[in-house]
Amino acid sequence: MKKNIxxxxxxxxxxxxxxxxxxxxxxxxxALAEFIAVAVAFxxxxxxxxxxxxxxxxxxxxxxxxxxxxxxxAFVRGRFYLARLEDxxxxxxxxxxxxLGCTLPWVEKxxxxxxxxxASAFDITGNVVSPPAPRAMDIYAVIxxxxxxxVDTGKRLKRNEFQAQQVIYPPKNx
Amino acid sequence: xxxxxxxxxxxxxxxxxxxxxxxxxxxxxxxxQRYRNLFNSLLLHFRPRVIPERTLNFNLTWxxxxxxxxxxxxxxxxxxxxKFFYQPVPDRxxxxxxxxxxxxxxxxxxxxxxxxxxxxxxxVVFLHFLRVFFTGAFRAPRQFNWIIGxxxxxxxxxxxxSGYLLPWDQLAYWAITICTGMLEYIPGIGTxxxxxxxxxxxxxxxxxANFYAIHTALIPACLLILMPFHFWRVRKSGGLxxxxxxxxDPEDRGKSVAAIPNLIIRELVVAVVLVAVLxxxxxTFNAPLEAKANPGxxxxxxxxxWYFAGIQExxxxxxxxxxVMVIPLxxxxxxxxxxxxxxxxxxxxVWFCSDRGRRMSMVAAVVALIATPLGIIADEYIxxxxxxxxxxxxxxxxxxxxxxLALACIIGFYWLMKKKYTATNNETxxxxxxxxxxxxxxxxxxxxxxRGSGMALMWPF
Numbered sequence: 001m002k003k004n005i006x007x008x009x010x011x012x013x014x015x016x017x018x019x020x021x022x023x024x025x026x027x028x029x030x031a032l033a034e035f036i037a038v039a040v041a042f043x044x045x046x047x048x049x050x051x052x053x054x055x056x057x058x059x060x061x062x063x064x065x066x067x068x069x070x071x072x073x074a075f076v077r078g079r080f081y082l083a084r085l086e087d088x089x090x091x092x093x094x095x096x097x098x099x100l101g102c103t104l105p106w107v108e109k110x111x112x113x114x115x116x117x118x119a120s121a122f123d124i125t126g127n128v129v130s131p132p133a134p135r136a137m138d139i140y141a142v143i144x145x146x147x148x149x150x151v152d153t154g155k156r157l158k159r160n161e162f163q164a165q166q167v168i169y170p171p172k173n174x
Numbered sequence: 175x176x177x178x179x180x181x182x183x184x185x186x187x188x189x190x191x192x193x194x195x196x197x198x199x200x201x202x203x204x205x206x207q208r209y210r211n212l213f214n215s216l217l218l219h220f221r222p223r224v225i226p227e228r229t230l231n232f233n234l235t236w237x238x239x240x241x242x243x244x245x246x247x248x249x250x251x252x253x254x255x256x257k258f259f260y261q262p263v264p265d266r267x268x269x270x271x272x273x274x275x276x277x278x279x280x281x282x283x284x285x286x287x288x289x290x291x292x293x294x295x296x297x298v299v300f301l302h303f304l305r306v307f308f309t310g311a312f313r314a315p316r317q318f319n320w321i322i323g324x325x326x327x328x329x330x331x332x333x334x335x336s337g338y339l340l341p342w343d344q345l346a347y348w349a350i351t352i353c354t355g356m357l358e359y360i361p362g363i364g365t366x367x368x369x370x371x372x373x374x375x376x377x378x379x380x381x382x383a384n385f386y387a388i389h390t391a392l393i394p395a396c397l398l399i400l401m402p403f404h405f406w407r408v409r410k411s412g413g414l415x416x417x418x419x420x421x422x423d424p425e426d427r428g429k430s431v432a433a434i435p436n437l438i439i440r441e442l443v444v445a446v447v448l449v450a451v452l453x454x455x456x457x458t459f460n461a462p463l464e465a466k467a468n469p470g471x472x473x474x475x476x477x478x479x480w481y482f483a484g485i486q487e488x489x490x491x492x493x494x495x496x497x498v499m500v501i502p503l504x505x506x507x508x509x510x511x512x513x514x515x516x517x518x519x520x521x522x523x524v525w526f527c528s529d530r531g532r533r534m535s536m537v538a539a540v541v542a543l544i545a546t547p548l549g550i551i552a553d554e555y556i557x558x559x560x561x562x563x564x565x566x567x568x569x570x571x572x573x574x575x576x577x578x579l580a581l582a583c584i585i586g587f588y589w590l591m592k593k594k595y596t597a598t599n600n601e602t603x604x605x606x607x608x609x610x611x612x613x614x615x616x617x618x619x620x621x622x623x624x625r626g627s628g629m630a631l632m633w634p635f
Contacts, residue, residue: 046374101351115628116475116627117348117474117629120492133566
């Protein structure tokens with residue numbers, strides 16, 4: 001005896017079955033989303049060793065008088081330049097070019113930082129004098145204690161351009 | 175008939191071992207024929223039993239797809255060999271590469287083979303992509319295969335890029351600095367994305383570990399999944415597109431011949447010649463290796479690998495947001511959408527759509543050949559939107575404005591072509607593709623050979 005098996009599902013499909021099917025599919029997507037979220041979170045970089053309070057982040061530059069005004073001194077270990085402006089104030093400039101990250105050399109003859117990658121140029125205050133760099137060089141906080149200049153390389157500060165309040169001056173001796 | 179038992183018969187130990195491994199060979203000769211059929215069927219997994227004779231023509235595909243498969247195989251094998259010696263830690267990576275080259279027998283050869291296979295693969299898949307486009311083999315039912323192919327192209331590009339960092343020499347370190355530096359310009363997610371890719375704020379051990387995992391595990395796994403899918407889809411769409419002259423009937427598949435031996439022998443010849451060429455290249459030219467990476471010293475000039483040179487050139491003319499994100503994304507979106515466009519006629523199988531299409535492509539190529547160098551020189555010495563419009567932010571004056579101007583020129587060209595040749599949109603779209611392709615090639619050539627210290631334009635001769 002041959003049974004006519006009704007293969008159509010449109011009219012005869014129970015609403016309960018279709019609801020449960022849809023629920024399974026939705027749960028499947030939720031599971032997929034969870035899996036992706038876990039994978040992304042797992043692959044995120046962990047805590048970096050150098051936290052802002054870390055002792056290693058503070059680099060000792062040296063006594064104030066070691067730096068002549070209108071000079072730039074390179075610190076390889078901290079990856080920054082310590083610039084002393086003409087008025088005696090200090091600026092710690094990150095050596096990374098703000099265009100795409102190349103390391104900036106200080107060109108003494110031209111009195112500016114000139115990037116070897118795409119020829120961006122910055123002056124002693126870190127301001128852009130020649131594009132394609134989009135903003136001034138990043139700076140680090142300068143601390144002067146007991147006539148010693150120190151630079152906290154734990155926190156790199158982005159800025160659009162040079163502003164007077166970014167400069168740290170040695171305390172006036174009374 | 176009772177099954178023959180290889181253990182009870184009077185066989186010596188060697189025969190018993192042999193028949194345990196190959197039980198079928200113990201059968202009578204008539205069953206050997208069945209085994210031959212089985213082996214042929216294995217070969218025929220990705221090929222039909224018979225194929226249209228016209229698809230055997232070398233100048234239909236130039237064996238580019240098959241070459242890509244061989245190259246991926248070479249890369250897998252040489253990469254696997256090198257995995258035994260390479261150390262993915264910044265302090266040891268460079269030294270381990272030098273050790274592999276100098277102290278290990280065939281080490282230099284392995285590395286050279288890997289380097290040349292990787293570069294030739296990128297060229298081959300690019301040419302394959304062009305071939306598929308110009309023979310119109312991306313229309314239905316091959317549309318989704320085009321998408322899969324594009325995806326694999328991006329994976330190959332990613333593999334070349336991630337592998338580039340692994341030697342940790344000056345070339346690698348700074349190329350990746352720049353390329354990941356570009357990510358920062360993506361609005362919103364840029365800095366986070368850069369930190370994710372680099373494994374931190376700066377390039378360091380985490381970056382190398384990330385790229386190593388991507389290069390030796392993630393991308394090979396993805397390719398291993400996509401490649402068979404891609405081949406199967408070729409089969410499912412009826413095999414290769416049938417080459418024909420413009421006026422011939424597209425339904426005419428012509429005479430069919432057996433795949434074994436006609437197709438197999440041709441594939442084997444291409445594979446063997448390719449391997450021979452790669453060996454000659456690898457024995458003659460060493461893979462480059464510069465001094466160990468020095469984060470304190472950016473070389474002048476710092477150039478991206480050749481396959482990104484076009485984008486680097488674009489960076490010199492447009493604001494990074496446009497050069498790195500907007501323009502490539504638009505082009506990628508256009509390519510992904512291409513097979514789903516409503517085309518006027520069916521030109522699958524005809525090179526360059528038609529005779530008119532051929533002429534239009536020539537015109538587009540010549541226009542790009544002239545306009546692109548002129549544009550580069552003009553932008554280098556004459557045009558300076560940022561200075562002319564100082565009130566406008568750089569992203570607009572150096573990004574949106576020139577991009578819109580370029581787009582206007584392209585649209586104008588499209589309209590001109592359509593009017594002048596009363597062309598079908600197959601042909602006009604093709605001419606736009608040729609225009610952009612030649613422009614991109616000029617950009618690439620300019621960046622590689624015509625830029626020197628500080629990325630300034632120079633005459634190399």
